[in-house]
Amino acid sequence: MKNLAANTIANALRALxxxxxxxxxxxxxxxxxxxxxxxxxxxxxEALAQACRRPLEALSAVAEVAPAAASRRAQNMRLERFRSRLSGSVEDAVNPAVTATRLQCIRDYVGWMAEIHLAQQxxxxxxxxxxxxxxxxxRHALDARMPSGGASQEREGVPPEIRSRLLEVTRPDAPQNPWVDDFARCRNALIVDxxxxxxxxxxxxxxxxxxxxxxxxxxxHVFRRPDALDDPRRxxxxxxxxxRELPLSQVLLDATRNYIVELRSSRPxxxxxxxxxxxxxxxxxSMPAFAKVFTVLRSKIPDLPDDLTPHTLRHTWNDRFSEEMDHNKVSEDTERKARSYLMGWSETSGTAVVYTRRHVREKAKQVSLDLQESMRGGKCDEQRLGAFGPRNGAES
Structure with missing residues (x-):
């Protein structure tokens, strides 16, 4: 686990x-x-794969009594309790990405244990x-039971009308802004921006x-600072x-400066x-306080999507980026490199596919319509289409 972030190490330890x-x-x-x-x-x-789909706290009770100190009856009770937790409802299941991470960690751990065993024996x-x-x-058995993607890969950006609505209701002076005090209104508007x-x-x-x-x-400048000693957050x-270095528009820069000078500086x-x-x-x-911003938005503004999250806006940015690249007739190779830089991916990363699903689908639809128009054969097609119209004496 050398050079891994603390959260990554914690996730691996929870899997083990x-x-x-x-x-x-x-x-x-x-x-x-x-x-x-x-x-x-x-x-x-199969039972292990099922266990990896359950919340960790739902399984932790089985370790309350050590097997060596427990009676046979107590061990049987623990086993029944454990297996009953495996049969929880679908709603109780963890995110598929979490399940995949657990299975990968366990798979690699067993492989490592086997190599240690062979080296010592x-x-x-x-x-x-x-x-x-x-x-x-x-390993093959675990791979066969590993979720292929997860809910995160099914996310897409929001359509134009939702984009406009989100920016409208989060304006600090908007009547429908769900926050009361000026600090929360301005800070949360800046977060969305x-x-x-x-x-x-x-x-x-x-x-x-x-x-x-x-x-x-x-x-x-977006810097990597894993395990920063001056970060007090748990x-x-x-x-x-x-x-990477990202450019800021003058409007966003001015809004950020006003927030820092007028609002942030007043907080002790x-x-x-x-x-x-x-x-x-x-x-x-904190992370929970940040998540609450979007929880409030979803609950207070009914016409915003139920699945609106910060990551949805990352997908939305990629949709807008694709539209802008198409408008400027930028080559696919240049677009891929530019997107990878701005998103912080390597040039060889395939992550872009996850973030361009909506744009690719809409573009495919338009190409299909254009193709249908280009394939029309004049008078012959008109006669063919006319054959599907109302016939003489038939109801229209």
């Missing part, structure tokens, strides 16, 4: 915690299995081959510092993409740090 809980509940001694050249049986793999070539074959079978006009991730937005903005050059926002705790977006107290804006 779930795996250990599962092994205990099933009475599986993984080390002994590896010594016997085995990993998990097929029905155990004087195994024969035959037993080595048997264990490696068992591990490969285990930064997400909408720059396509930032939430971690990138919450990691921004006042000093990252160069007001003279009209640019902002769950630190992280920049997952590459560091804001003097203790440089983070751009702050809570009412002046403390750095």
């Amino acid at each position: 915690q779930l795996f250990v809980t599962f092994l205990e509940s099933e009475g599986i001694d993984l080390r002994k299995r590896l010594s016997d050249g085995l990993v998990l049986k097929l029905y155990e793999v 004087a195994a024969t070539p035959q037993s080595r081959g048997e264990l490696r074959a068992a591990v490969d079978a285990f 930064w997400l909408y006009y720059l396509g930032l991730r939430r971690g990138e937005l919450l990691s921004l510092r006042v000093s990252d903005i160069d007001f003279r050059r009209c640019v902002v 769950s630190q926002p992280v920049v997952k993409t590459r560091a 705790q804001a003097r203790k740090h440089e983070f751009l977006f702050v809570a009412a107290s002046g403390a750095p804006l």
Whole structure:
């Protein structure tokens, strides 16, 4: 786990915690299995995949009593409790992306454990081959049960009418703005503007510092600062993409300057740090408080989509970017490179496919209509289409 962000490491540890809980509940001694050249049986793999779809807190109760100290009856009760939690409703299931991460971590962990076992044991070539074959079978079985994408890959940007509505209701002076005090109105409007006009991730937005903005050059620097020692937030926002410099329009720059000078500076705790977006107290804006901005928008403005999130605006930015590239007749290769830079992806990344789904679909529809028009054959087509019209004596 070298050079990984704290959140990534925490997710991996939670996956392994779930795996250990599962092994205990099933009475599986993984080390002994590896010594016997085995990993998990097929029905155990299926049960493990089901466990990875459940919230971790729903499974943690099975570790309350240590197996060695528990009676047989107590162990059976724990096992029944564990299995009942696996049969939870679909609504209780975690995000498919979380399930995939858990299965990947467990798969890699078992492979690592097998290699450690082989390095420590004087195994024969035959037993080595048997264990490696068992591990490969285990990996393939987990891969077959791994969600192929997840809900995040199905997201799309919002259509033009929703874009206009969102910008309208979040204006600080809008009558329908769902917040009461001026600070929340102005700060939240600026949050929406930064997400909408720059396509930032939430971690990138919450990691921004006042000093990252160069007001003279009209640019902002998006830096990677994993595990920053001066970030007091319990769950630190992280920049997952590459560091980059983004241009800022004069309008967005002026709105940001006014927020810093007039509002942020009046918050007592804001003097203790440089983070751009702050809570009412002046403390750095937390992830839950940031999420609440969109929860309030969805609940107070009924005509906004139920699935409107900060990441939806990242998809929306990509839709607008595609439209602008088409309008300016930019080549596909140049468009791909420009998008990858502005989004913080490597040039060889295939991530763009996830963020251009709506634009590709609409463009395909238009091409299909244009193709149908170009294939029309004059008089012959007119006669053919006319044959589908009302016939003499028939009802119109």
